Amino acid sequence: MNVRENLEAVLLRIEASAIKAGRSPESVRLVAVTKTKPVELIKAVTEAGQLDLGENRVQELMEKVDSLPEARWHLIGSLQRNKVKYIAPFIYLIHSVDSAELLAEISRRAVQNKRVIPCLLQINISGEAQKGGLEEDEAEKLLEEMEQFPGAEIRGLMGMAEFTDNEQVIREQFRRLRLASERYKPLEGERVKMRELSMGMSGDFEIAIAEGATLVRVGSSIFGGR
């Protein structure tokens, strides 16, 4: 398996999907999901210029950071409050904020590190309990209370569609995320911007781009199955 060829193929598919949707290819950014993959394999993509990397577990991320100093690290999986302190000094974007308690801890650790940490609110768009994420009204409430979290900045929303062959169901769930983001627009302020929509994985990123994704999180199409 040639990781570099896979990366090029995914980038071409992203570009084609953006154009087909009447969007500029630069409006969609690839986050290469590196979980379970060794550093040697990951270097094949960073050396090709793919610097946005995503991990879903803090411990695994911490094992890789020193070997990949040029990377921009995205935390994409559910995050425990007691792990925030490890990533607070350097994390580029946390995609998976799903509670006020977590946001409070991110803010606290950000202030300690004299920075503001960019975050996305994860919304439960599939209705499946195991996918996690906030309900839309909970997210709205958080956005109204941002003065409580001076170390955090919300850049947009993240969601995961159901695992199903039914494209229409997937499309409707991604659309739901985009509509939520549009509904939250009036809440924009200094530390709330509805700019990013993190949605789409190996199986559904083309649908996500058609529905407005600005960040797609792709693992197995680049690095192979896990």
Ligand SMILES: *Cc1c(COP(=O)(O)O)cnc(C)c1O
């Ligand atoms: C693993 C993972 C991905 C990537 O999944 P693939 O199907 O391998 O592309 C995307 N998002 C999250 C939150 C993940 O945990």
